[in-house]
Amino acid sequence: MTAPLKAQSFADLKPLRRTLQEQAALQAERERLRREAEQRARAERHLFQDAVGAVQPLKGQHERHWPAPVPPEPLPVQRQLDEARVLHESLSDEFDVSTLLDVDDQLSFRRTGMGPDVTRRLRAGQWSIQRQLDLHGLRVDEAREALGQFIRLAHRTGLRCVRVVHGKGLGSPGKTPVLKGRVQGWLVQKKEVLAFVQARPADGGAGALVVLLAPSPRRI
Template identity: 30%
Template sequence: MADKDSDLFFEEMGDVKPLKSKDKANLTVQQEITPGHIVRRASAVTEKVVDDNHLTSTDHIEMLSSNDVLEYKQAGIQHGVYKKLRMGRYPVEARLDLHRMTVEEARKEVFRFIRDCMKYDLRTVIILHGKGDRNPDKKALLKSHLAKWLPDMDDVMAFHSAQKHHGGTGAVYVLLRKSENDRQANRERHGLR
């Protein structure tokens, strides 16, 4: 059966001649440019992507050193809750590693990370920012920006530098606001309205 197929193939291809090196196929396709093409191209160049990230990266922040401790809590956070966070006694539900990122990359990642954590009802997370010991001036650039960014986020209730086994002053525990679903479940569990 295979011999019949090859015989048929050679019979069909018998008068085909290979292209000479000077013979080139013209593969360019002429596409008509419509006014719609022009508008779309212009808007792709001029329109900016809407950035809903309100965190700013600026040179005008207080620079922290590698051993400075990050700490913050909103009014109303119970002392016991904050102490438990500080001691690393809450399970870490998610982790973000900022090592080797630029400030701008970190700004975008922190915003996205916190937004995603809220979407999935996570309460306690850790962000690894590094100590800044490798920087020539020993200043902790990402840590300094985090100290400014985290309090600016409504969903961040508290944060504190991590325990040594989680990265010490090169990482920070973050306590996030309860989602509405979690708050409702808590009300029902405790018989509140």
């Protein structure tokens, strides 16, 4: 705070008067800036109201505008049916396939009603292999799921002859094939499979099966 000024003589009045005028002008400028700041703050608070003008609330429910309801998305019925069918057709690891295999050195399989010429022609390579599934490195549960999906998709897309590589088991404990017997049991449980034989040496030999699929009723 500025200390009050005292005039010692008439000669000191002129500087004193000038100082008082400067202080009054400074105070007036501060007041002007304060009022402008308040006006700007009010304008910001009432910006929307000043822009649209006076408004009135709606009087009744009937005067409101309700947007049309959004229809629910269609249910994927076919996908749900397919998934339910897959669960119903889940492959069992306890299935005994030995009684269904032909007793020969390669333990081939043909479904009831299929003649022996089917496996003979399949072994001779009269059907071209159109797709292959390699199960190397998969756990049993992974291999089972992969095989089920592979056979189902191959049949739906109209493939007739595929190869499934299960390995010879040389890297397994005791050097016994872990997947070979399971793959045979899983294939027998798939209604899409008509027959299978051990692959020819050039196609994988004892480490693979050549599978004949039933004709697909529809192509996708």
